[in-house]
Amino acid sequence: MTQHPHPAAPQEVELKLALGPGALDALLAHPLLADPPQQQALANTYFDTPQGHLAVGRVAVRLRRLGPRVLQTVKTAGQGGGGLSRREEWEWPLDEHALDQAGLAELPPFQGPLAEQIAALQPTLSTDFHRRTWPLAWQGSAIELVVDEGEIVAGSARTPIGEVELELKEGSADALWRLALALAEQVALRPSDSSKAARGHALGQQQWTLPEASTPSAWLHRATVALDAFHDSGHPEHLAAARQALSELAQHPALDDAARREALTLTAELGATGQPTAAYGVAALTLARRLGQQTALR
Structure with a gap:
């Protein structure tokens, strides 16, 4: 049975980095990534109204298929810059690959004007990618380093995904900067501020x-x-x-x-x-x- 999300959202703190051409090989050869990663194939569908109300409101709603599991996620745009972001995020499992509108209605982003748009939500784009994940203990903090490779598809338009996400699991957000700088010394990358x-x-x-x-x-x-x-x-x-x-x-x-x-x-x-x-x-x-x-x- 579908479990609806708790209205209190944990805050996601992460640093996003875009990889330049040839940078992936250099990254994978970095000593910090010597251990074999966890690997997953992720298929994601994002929803919005035909008029783009969620995009205007800086809210993302996603269904993710992960093997036999289906997860629904809501994220707010948050604050940050230079690749660093602090966002509210809610995620919960579903019984089927169908939008849980009742669960959305319980969340703070949908308590205002967006509440009227829930019934109009429809698939607008997809992101399919291969994910490699390394849990790192870095200078007293726990950080999850993720490498995503795949593509974004919106209608007939496509663009590649080639990025690194450093997500803080425990410790200081400054550790994300220090880890990113350690990677940047050997890998051609740049901060990215676009989800x-x-x-x-x-x-x-x-x-x-x-x-x-x-x-x-x-x-x-x-x-x-x-x-x-x-x-x-x-x-x-x-x-x-x-x-x-x-x-x-x-x-x-x-x-x-x-x-x-x-x-x-x-x-x-x-x-x-x-x-x-x-x-x-x-x-x-x-x-x-x-x-x-x-x-x-x-």
Whole structure:
């Protein structure tokens, strides 16, 4: 029998990193990943109204098939930046692969205007990927390192998934930054601020909206989202927007000398293809950690 979720949500704290070409092999060769991982094939269906009410409300609803099991998940967009996110998440098992509308109605995100949209929810996109998971004990914290490879499908549009997620299970969130920096020293990667659901929604609509910016953390967030948009869309204007945001960041009067050096490294290390170098990843993570980002995520 389906177990409905408890209204009190645990907070998911994770750091998302996008992998550059060839970076996966370098990552898998990293000494921290010497032990064999747990491996899973995950098939996911996301739901929204035809008008995109959940995307506008920054809420994701997902059914996940994991072997014979079916899980329903609700996530809010949360806060963060520079790859780090803090989101509320509810997850519960289902008896069948069908949306549990009654369970949704019990949750805080659906206590307001979204309550009226539950009956209109329908599948809008899917993400199918292979997941490898390593539980790590890192500098006094417990962290789950996940590598996802697959694709997002929204209508006739597709885009690949190649990312690392570092999820804090116990300990300090700063341990996520330290672990990411240790990986970035040997692996070409970059922070990503776009969830799979947000990427899929933009892909389906063929519209990639960039956040406004005025502060250093907001300019870095805008550059990060613009790079996410460029790699999913292939539209050169998003790469140009990322470069412009990094330029604004490097010139911002609020930066101290150390932060400005990191920002200038970002402008120098973002190549013509928009792919990260190891130096770009280290600088982006160092700067995001320094800025202590708290921006609204997608």
